Amino acid sequence: APSLLLSVWSAAVLPNAFYGMLQGGGSHISLSSLDVAVCDLYYYFQVINVFFCGMMGASFMQQINQAVKTTGLAGVITLIGTALPSSSNFFINYVSHRALSGMPMKLFIPHGGVRFYLVKRYLRWYKTYSEREKAYSLFRTRSPRFGVEVGNMFAVFVVASAFALVSPLVPVVGAAYMVFAYFTWKYLMLYVYVRQYETGGVWFPFLFERLLGCLGVCAAFTAAALGA
Structure with missing residues (x-):
């Protein structure tokens, strides 16, 4: 249940909260910069909330007595190193759910144009709906929200690297x-989605820096676990 809710x-x-917040701020004038900013927010959310808070929350009841008595940096490192192995079951369930349920579901969820058509057709107060509007809704090009999808993959990468x-x-x-993500997104990018913009190469340095950050998290938490 926690994995499903998460x-x-x-x-x-x-996704709606991050996109709405950044669009409301008006500081991003292109789709590429907006997606990069959303992905950046997702990255910090996944590292801090999903990984760190999930790790501490999954083992909180086991470590509560030790957490109350913890003082100093050495005590915090020992607490983290002890909590890391005991929370592995939660993350196994979380990643398994994402792999066995989340990825296949992307193949069955209706195309964005279909969802847009259903909302405009049945959830508005006036009934007239021209053929031009119908064709535009059903067949308009849709691009994946790269900021959301790449940000969600960061969660799996940071968890897998930290528990390596x-x-x-x-x-x-x-x-x-x-593996599931590779075949799923290969199909979606070939037959479902259409690229709507070019990033001008801004994604590679951004992703490279964030992946290095994930490896840094891996090294830090592995050292804490071995030191505990």
Whole structure:
């Protein structure tokens, strides 16, 4: 249940909140910069809220006595190192749900144009709906929200890398997720979505820096686990 709720929150609530907040700010004048900004917010959300808070929350009841008595940097490192292995079951369930349920569901969810047509056709107060409007809604080009999709993949990558030595089963499940994601997105990009804009190469340095950050999280938490 927690894995399902977290996936629904990340897929249904956060995208609209992040896009609405950034568009309301008016500081991004292109779709590419908007997607990069959304992905940046997703990255910090996944690292802080999903990974760190999920790790501490999954093992909170087991570590509550130790957490109350923790003082100093050494105590915090020991607490994190102890909490990391005990929270592996939660992250195995989370990544497994994303791989076995989240990715296949993307193949069955109706195209964005179909959803847009249904909303405009049946959820508005006037009934007239011309053939031109219908064709525009059903067949207009749709681009994936790269900021959301790439940001969600960061969650799996940071979890799999952080548990690489502590719980080897987590990166195995993470690799399965990446395999499912590869074939799913290959099909979607070929037959469903249409590219609507060019980024001018801004994605590569952004993704490279964030992946290095994930590897830094991996090194830090692995050191904490081994030091505990």
